[in-house]
Amino acid sequence: MSDSDKNYEDFISTVSHELRTPLTSIRGFSQTMLASWDKLDDESKKKFLKIIEEQSNRLINLVENMLSVTKLQSEKEMLIYKETDVAPTVNTVVSIVKNQYKTRTFEVDINPKTPTILVDRDKFMQIMTNLIENAAKYSDENSTVKIKSGFCKDCEFVSIKISDKGVGIDEEDYEKIFTKFSRIDNPLTRKVQGSGLGLYITKNLVEKMHGKISVESHDGETTFDVLLPVCNLETQARTKCRQ
Ligand SMILES: Nc1ncnc2c1ncn2[C@@H]1O[C@H](COP(=O)(O)OP(=O)(O)O)[C@@H](O)[C@H]1O
Ligand SMILES: [Mg+2]
Structure with missing residues (x-):
């Protein structure tokens, strides 16, 4: 395998792992809330929504960093x-x-x-x-x-x-x-x-x-x-x- 293939493979595996963890957590907490809405007290609902918000922020940061890498590589990035x-x-x-x-x-x-x-x-x-x-x-x-x-x-x-x-x-x-x-x-x-x-x-x-x-x-x-x-x-x- 060439170095660039290896880099590409590392990239895909890191990114998949990094994306999957917050996505799994967002899906899990939304499913729990939908399935048990009437049984959950307000406190728990708030706690679950907070986790969903935090995990979404994590995804946004990750995507922003990944977009930056491709832009840095293509040298096209315009700074304001x-x-x-x-x-x-x-x-x-x-x-x-x-x-x-x-x-x-x-x-x-x-x-x-x-x-x-x-x-x-x-x-x-x-x-x-x-x-x-x-x-x-x-x-x-x-x-x-x-x-x-x-x-x-x-x-x-x-x-x-x-x-x-x-x-x-x-x-x-x-x-x-x-x-x-x-x-x-x-x-x-x-x-x-x-x-x-x-x-x-x-x-x-x-x-x-x-x-x-x-x-x-x-x-x-x-x-x-x-x-x-x-x-x-x-x-x-x-x-x-x-x-
Ligand atoms: N403040 C710090 N104290 C100790 N180690 C650090 C610190 N910041 C970064 N590192 C080390 O440098 C590595 C690269 O950091 P970074 O590029 O931000 O990647 P990530 O945080 O995603 O692992 C980290 O994995 C960690 O091992
Ligand atoms: Mg870091």
Whole structure:
């Protein structure tokens, strides 16, 4: 079998598995509700609908990530650059992820003086979603995820750091995790589901938007640092001539 056949087969099997799990759960809970409507109290109905909503969100994120992979490959993706405030996007993403990972605490520390950045807003949201979700996903219940911004006067970039105190990443895997389909084998990764596409897409999107991403994991803390260009006349001129 050629490498591309193998990649394609891996892709289909990962995707089928990833799609099947939430779909099975959505179907199961809808069937239960339809079959036992009169017997279920309001509390249970609400609980089931909540699961259906969460699983649908999971499907949407997955499909969005998969569409991004094909677009990244075909290089056709057009980005729509807009001057963007960091805080509202981070806060929206945190409230969505918090809903999914209720036992984690999230600490957001975005300095109100943080300069605006020049990014495609949907892509910026996708980047933050992938990183904040990973931080919650690869750490234990009751642990804290921190999101902190950094900048300096005359700096080219705003830095957004996402830290967790979870399973951690060995230094030898720092590069590998950003490649397509790669997942690091450890008891937690085996337990939680994933396609291994999130960080591949995240890195591609960050770099397409002229930013940088890096990771460091030591002393029980893992930190992803995303640098995105400050919105100024220079960066505006650059994106205008690209559009
Ligand atoms: N915050 C983190 N802490 C520890 N490991 C991580 C973290 N984020 C990502 N990883 C590792 O990198 C791998 C790739 O991440 P990603 O591309 O988002 O794929 P997925 O989450 O679907 O497995 C994960 O499977 C996990 O092994
Ligand atoms: Mg992920």
